[in-house]
Amino acid sequence: MSLRRSNFFAKRILPALLAAALAPGLSHAFEPFVVRDIRVEGIQRVDAGAVFSHLPVRVGDQFSDDKAGEAIQRLYSSGFFSDVSLEIDGDVLVVNVVERPTIASVTFNGMRDFDSAALSKSLAQVGFGPGRVFDRSMLERAEFELKQQYLAKGKYGVEITPTITPLPRNRVGVSFEIFEGDLAKIKEIRFVGNEAFSQGTLENQLELTTSGMMTWYTGTDKYSREKLEGDVERIRSYYLDRGYLEFSAEPPQVTISPDRKDIHITFTLHEGKPYSIRKVGLAGELLGLEDKLQPLLGVKEGETFSAEKTNDTAKAITDYLGSLGYAFANVNPNPVLDSDTQEADLTFYVDPGNRVYVRRIQIGGNVRTRDEVIRREMRQNEAAWYDSNSIRASRDRVDRLGYFNEVNVTTAPVPGSTDQIDVNVDVKEKPTGMINLGVGYGSTDKVMLSAGISQDNIFGSGHTLSLQVNTSKTNRAAILSHTDPYWTLDGISKTTSLYYRRTKPYENSYTDYSTYHLTAIGGGLNFGVPISEYDRIFTGFNFERNTLELNEDNPSGVSKAYKDYVDEYGKTTNSVVFNVGWSKDTRDSALAPTKGSYTRLSADISTMDLKYYMFSAQQQYYMPMGRSFTLAFNAMADWGKTYGSKNFPIIKNLYAGGIGSVRGYDGASLGPRDPNSGDYLGGSRRLVGNVQLYLPFPGASRDRTLRWFLFADAGQVSTEDKQYCYDGGTQYHVEDPCGWRYSAGIGLSWQSPLGPLQLSFGRALNAKDGDDKQAFQFQIGTAF
The missing domain is CATH 2.40.160.50 (membrane protein fhac: a member of the omp85/tpsb transporter family)
Incomplete structure (x- = not known):
C-alpha cells in the first residue's frame, strides 16, 4: 500500500490543510496496527535519526491514518525533502523520501562594488549559503537581498541572474551573474512644508548633495539609505536646536528616473512653532549639590529652546557627577510644553546612582607594548574614586602615543558589588616600525x-x-x-x-x-x-x-x-x-x-x-x-x-x-x-x-x-x-x-x-x- 502526495501540494497547501485532507482518505485505506519496525529509504545526506525525530510514531506504537497524515506533514515541513511517501509492509512502516539538493558553492561574477565574503555573510543571514538545503523560495530571497545591497549603494540599474548547476551526490552550485550598471546620482533634493528656513539653509545641513563640481571626489551625490536616514536626523536636530519642539518629518520620498540614473528626494516637514524657555529647574536626588549644579545649567529662562544646549547641560551635569565617582549617573531633561503661550518648562531630573571606586585597571590587546608604557599614561588610579575626567584624559593620552590603531576604555561593574568597577583598556597595536x-x-x-x-x-x-x-x-x-x-x-x-x-x-x-x-x-x-x-x-x-x-x-x-x-x-x-x-x-x-x-x-x-x-x-x-x-x-x-x-x-x-x-x-x-x-x-x-x-x-x-x-x-x-x-x-x-x-x-x-x-x-x-x-x-x- 502506498500513501503519496506530490511536491506541488507540499509547497502550496498549508501543512494543517494537508493533514486534514489526508486523514479522511486514509481512514479506510488500512486498519490500525502496532509498528514492529520502521525503515527509511532514499536518504543520502540526511541522517536517519533526523527522519525518526519528525515521525509522530515509534516502534511499539499503534499506527493509524491520522498518524500517517501527521507524519507526511512533519517530513515536508522539515524542508529536507522534495517528495515523501509511506508504505506498509506487514507491520513494518517504510518511509520513502527524495532529498532536496544541498548548495555546494555560491559564486559571484561581474561584481566590483562588494567583497564576495561580505555578500556571502549577508546571504547566510537569510538562510542561503554552502551547506544549506537548496530551495527555490530561498533563492528568490537571496536575489532580493543582493538587490537590496546594491540599491543601498545607489545602483538602481543592477541586474542579477542566478545559474543553477547540478553536481554529483545531489548537490548544486549557485552562480550569480551580476551586471552592476551605472551609479544613480542625486538629481534633485526638495523640501515641502518648510516656512521658517529656506531650501538652501536646509540643504546645507545634509550630507547628501546634488551633483556638483567636486562630487566626483567627495561622493556626496551618491545615494545611500544610511546617509539619508542620518540627514533626516540632522534636519530634526536643526529644528530642535531652534526651539521647534513639535517638529516632525515624514519618511523621505525617493524616486528614480525611468533610465535609473537620476534620483529625486523629497523631504516633507511639519515645523510647528518655536518655543521659548519659561522656567528651568533641577529635580531628583541632588545630593546637596544644588549650588554646584546650578552654574552648569547652560539653558537660561527667556531664551529660545535649544536641544543642543539642553543635551550639553545634561552632559555637563553627568560629567560633573562622574568626576565625583558617580559612574552611572543619569540626567534626563523633560520639557513640558504650553502650546497656548509657546513656552516650555524645562526640568532636569538627576539620578546619580551609587558612588563607586575603581578596583582594578586591566590592560588588554598589547602583544608587543609593555603594560607600563600604557599604565604610566593613566590618570585614573586603582583603589581611588571613579573620575570620568581622569578616564577621558587617560584614553586621550594613550591614543596620542601613536602606537595603536584603536584605544577603547570601558568600565564594568564588579560582580556582587554595588560600589566597585573595573576599568578595561583594550588596544589594537599597529606597526610602529x-x-x-x-x-x-x-x-x-x-x-x-x-x-x-x-x-x-x-x-x-x-x-x-x-x-x-x-x-x-x-x-x-x-x-x-x-x-x-x-x-x-x-x-x-x-x-x-x-x-x-x-x-x-x-x-x-x-x-x-x-x-x-x-x-x-x-x-x-x-x-x-x-x-x-x-x-x-x-x-x-x-x-x-x-x-x-x-x-x-x-x-x-x-x-x-x-x-x-x-x-x-x-x-x-x-x-x-x-x-x-x-x-x-x-x-x-x-x-x-x-x-x-x-x-x-x-x-x-x-x-x-x-x-x-x-x-x-x-x-x-x-x-x-x-x-x-x-x-x-x-x-x-x-x-x-x-x-x-x-x-x-x-x-x-x-x-x-x-x-x-x-x-x-x-x-x-x-x-x-x-x-x-x-x-x-x-x-x-x-x-x-x-x-x-x-x-x-x-x-x-x-x-x-x-x-x-x-x-x-x-x-x-x-x-x-x-x-x-x-x-x-x-x-x-x-x-x-x-x-x-x-x-x-x-x-x-x-x-x-x-x-x-x-x-x-x-x-x-x-x-x-x-x-x-x-x-x-x-x-x-x-x-x-
Whole structure:
C-alpha cells in the first residue's frame, strides 16, 4: 500500500490543510496496527535519526491514518525533502523520501562594488549559503537581498541572474551573474512644508548633495539609505536646536528616473512653532549639590529652546557627577510644553546612582607594548574614586602615543558589588616600525626627496629611534635621534640627536651659481617637562660645528656678507646653543584645525665662537564661524642680537617670503640683499602676520581636509643696526628691502595621499622696485 502526495501540494497547501485532507482518505485505506519496525529509504545526506525525530510514531506504537497524515506533514515541513511517501509492509512502516539538493558553492561574477565574503555573510543571514538545503523560495530571497545591497549603494540599474548547476551526490552550485550598471546620482533634493528656513539653509545641513563640481571626489551625490536616514536626523536636530519642539518629518520620498540614473528626494516637514524657555529647574536626588549644579545649567529662562544646549547641560551635569565617582549617573531633561503661550518648562531630573571606586585597571590587546608604557599614561588610579575626567584624559593620552590603531576604555561593574568597577583598556597595536620614501615639490625648494627609517615603540618600551635623510635644491640633511618619553617617572622626556646639514643660497633672479656652501655637524640633548595636559616646558642644548666654503671661482661675484663673516669669524666655528621654551596646544586637530590655539615661546643662547641670543614667539588662533567656516590668525616674531663685539652671525639669519610667511613674494626674498651677488641674506629680526579664512570647497563641504581659503599676509625682515638694509646699489637695486611687505590672495589646502598640498595665488600689495614677486606658489610634501 502506498500513501503519496506530490511536491506541488507540499509547497502550496498549508501543512494543517494537508493533514486534514489526508486523514479522511486514509481512514479506510488500512486498519490500525502496532509498528514492529520502521525503515527509511532514499536518504543520502540526511541522517536517519533526523527522519525518526519528525515521525509522530515509534516502534511499539499503534499506527493509524491520522498518524500517517501527521507524519507526511512533519517530513515536508522539515524542508529536507522534495517528495515523501509511506508504505506498509506487514507491520513494518517504510518511509520513502527524495532529498532536496544541498548548495555546494555560491559564486559571484561581474561584481566590483562588494567583497564576495561580505555578500556571502549577508546571504547566510537569510538562510542561503554552502551547506544549506537548496530551495527555490530561498533563492528568490537571496536575489532580493543582493538587490537590496546594491540599491543601498545607489545602483538602481543592477541586474542579477542566478545559474543553477547540478553536481554529483545531489548537490548544486549557485552562480550569480551580476551586471552592476551605472551609479544613480542625486538629481534633485526638495523640501515641502518648510516656512521658517529656506531650501538652501536646509540643504546645507545634509550630507547628501546634488551633483556638483567636486562630487566626483567627495561622493556626496551618491545615494545611500544610511546617509539619508542620518540627514533626516540632522534636519530634526536643526529644528530642535531652534526651539521647534513639535517638529516632525515624514519618511523621505525617493524616486528614480525611468533610465535609473537620476534620483529625486523629497523631504516633507511639519515645523510647528518655536518655543521659548519659561522656567528651568533641577529635580531628583541632588545630593546637596544644588549650588554646584546650578552654574552648569547652560539653558537660561527667556531664551529660545535649544536641544543642543539642553543635551550639553545634561552632559555637563553627568560629567560633573562622574568626576565625583558617580559612574552611572543619569540626567534626563523633560520639557513640558504650553502650546497656548509657546513656552516650555524645562526640568532636569538627576539620578546619580551609587558612588563607586575603581578596583582594578586591566590592560588588554598589547602583544608587543609593555603594560607600563600604557599604565604610566593613566590618570585614573586603582583603589581611588571613579573620575570620568581622569578616564577621558587617560584614553586621550594613550591614543596620542601613536602606537595603536584603536584605544577603547570601558568600565564594568564588579560582580556582587554595588560600589566597585573595573576599568578595561583594550588596544589594537599597529606597526610602529616604518620605512618611508617621499617626494615633494615646492616653488622655492623645487624637488624635495626624503627617506627614513623609524621605530616609534622600539622593543615595546615606548622609546623612539629614527634616521631621516632629506635633500632639496637648497638643503641636505641627515638626522639620527632617540627619544625616551618617560626619562623620569614624572613624564620628563629626553631626546638625543645627531645631525648633518648642508645649505647653499636660495635661488635669486641675478645669479645661476652658488656663492657659498654651509656645512653644519652637531648633536643635541633636549628635555620636555609636562606641566599640564596642554602645556609643556622644553629645554636643552646643542653642540654645532659650522664650516663655510666660499666660491672662489668667481671672486667678483662672491657674497660680500658671507666674505665679511669669514673675515670676522673664520671659515669654521664651534658653538654650544642652550634653549628653553614653553608651548601650549589646544587645537582640535593638527591637520585641519577648526578651533583652539597654539602658543610657543622660546629662547636660544649661543656660546663659544658664536655669541648671540634669539627670542622667538608664535601664536595661532582658530575661530569657528558657523558650521563650515574657520577664521585663523597666525603671528610670528623673532629677535636676535649678539652679546659680544662682533656682528650677528649671518649663518643664523632668518628668512621670510613665500608659502609659510608672506605669499606673493619669492621664497626667502624679503629683507636685505647682498650688494655683490644679490643673494637673499635674511636677517636677525623677523615679524610675520597672517589672517586666513577657510571655506568649504564647492561640493566637498563635509571634507575638512579639502578647503580653499582667502588670506592676507604681512611681513618684515631686518637686521641689527639696519645692516645691509639699503637699496644694494645700481646692479641689485631694491627699494626699502627691510620695510614691511603686504599681500593678499586665494588658495587651496588639501591633505592629499602624497602629503600636505597647498596652492596659493597671491598679489603683492605694496611691492617695491626690485622686489622678486611670485604670484602662483605651491608646496606638496613636507618641507625641510
